[in-house]
Amino acid sequence: MLVTSAPGSPSDGRARLTDVAALAGVSVGTASKALNGGGRMRPETRQRVMDAVEELGFRPNQHAQSLHSGRSWTVGLMTTDGIGRFSIPVLLGAEDALGAGKISVLLCDTRGDSIREQHHLRNLMDRRVDGIIVAGRRTDPRPPLPGVESVPVVYALSPSTDPSDTSVVTDDRGGVRLAIDHLVSTGRTRIAHVTGPEHHAAARERARYAVEELADSSLEPSTRRIHFGEWSEAWGRRAADAVLRTAPDTDAFFCGNDQIARGVADALRERGVAVPADVAVVGYDNWDTMALASRPPLTTVDTNLAEIGRIAALELLRAIDAGPGPGVHTVPCRLVVRESS
């Protein structure tokens, strides 16, 4: 039976619920109940409706369905400080976990603007989203979204400051341990640490963990201090020169990100220092553009950002089904070894 030629079918060729009911020989009300899984009916009746749905290629209007089920099958994905290099993989991981099913993702980019955030939040609540993922750019904690008590929320990358919220973050301590263990186990003992601005949690905490991990091997930073600066290649180049002036016997650089590491590698090459023969360089983030274009390509810590997004989505689905599961989930890093170490 071709629906497009059936009398009474709508002009766009889509089968309607009345067509399904007629073919199944039931009332429209019964067909609706069968589709929404509600109400009592004989299994044969439900099966007849489902067979008719199949035969007609009927696809229910999701807005009407939402009114029945009380669920919108949509999730808000809110990026709070611009969609950039860090939030994109998180966003993709979440979209991958959600979009494969029947859940759709409403994208909101608030760009760190509280007016935009309120506007988007009101819109998401109006649309009765089943839950919200808030994806940050930095690892610094952020205040919880206001006025979202009625829906589950999961914070990805930037954790909520409220411990009763659910957050999914990167395991900075584990990532630093992988880098330092790798350098120490390959015979490096004079290790310098060059990183970003001290007011960023990612710089501050990785530096603290680096000092602690070195201490576990009875070592200290080759320059006896942390080189805080910028997340840039130019800073990496300047810092490399400063480190070699202070501690010429430095045999490795552990850097807070891949841009700094690339700058360090360039400065070393231009001074005639061989990487990795004389000095090893390890970066952080595994940003492929930087890590692969570096000469030599960088050994670096991969923070598994897509996995952070995926786990945030799974935590959200769990919370939608079973209620909130407060706490901070950390996602392990992995070390990618290339020619620089």
Place this chain on the structure above:
Amino acid sequence: MLVTSAPGSPSDGRARLTDVAALAGVSVGTASKALNGGGRMRPETRQRVMDAVEELGFRPNQHAQSLHSGRSWTVGLMTTDGIGRFSIPVLLGAEDALGAGKISVLLCDTRGDSIREQHHLRNLMDRRVDGIIVAGRRTDPRPPLPGVESVPVVYALSPSTDPSDTSVVTDDRGGVRLAIDHLVSTGRTRIAHVTGPEHHAAARERARYAVEELADSSLEPSTRRIHFGEWSEAWGRRAADAVLRTAPDTDAFFCGNDQIARGVADALRERGVAVPADVAVVGYDNWDTMALASRPPLTTVDTNLAEIGRIAALELLRAIDAGPGPGVHTVPCRLVVRESS
């Protein structure tokens, strides 16, 4: 009046339409009509309902509203080959233009997989989206989405191969003209062109325009050929050496992207060639990470990707309101002059 303490209000504290009707002293049907703008009623009545909406902080259920208006106030944003450096600014521009109003953006990433594309497309159609933006990564044309005759579609960056569709693309010819005019007007006459793989439209067409623009100034490429290769720094370094071997009097490199340009700049510096004193370098894309980290920072063509997304969104809104407007809209580029030229 506090709705949360009003008798009969729902447990989540949200005002209901019945609360609005009671406060306005009208029937629920009248309140609904007033909200949806339909039906005849006295302006005073509509105003009383609106006052009650305001006082109670009532927010209509958008699913119920959609059933009334026949519009879902959602737009699908489909990226067909991964969300990357090129599709992100397009996506942000579109989200900016759409999200500021009451339209929400449903994000779908098909990652070039036709099964995923069909799944997402079915989902978007089930949700009765008002329209779809298809954002590509490359400038190569793509086949139109199948089965979307009932909703407006706008193609951004990658145009549709069907001329009756609406596409918004970058003005490659104009971008190349800006670069060549700049080099020629600053006295360069021996200009080489190094670019990406010939099977990419962006490489092939920019190369063709470069030859044509040079001919307009009675010039030809310094090496009498186009250097097709990869979109990488490593290719830029290799090509720079090859160009200078063939045509040592080359006084400028016009490169197909910023990575190639950065590689060229590095190779020149390492050969002791001064940029821009001896040789000028111009890139393409204005990818800030590359263009600013280059030594020296790159003069480059900015393709205004966010503007492509914004115009695609505006074209889609126009098509939703007024029907399809077939054709290809080109968005002009701009030249960003930095130290490399």
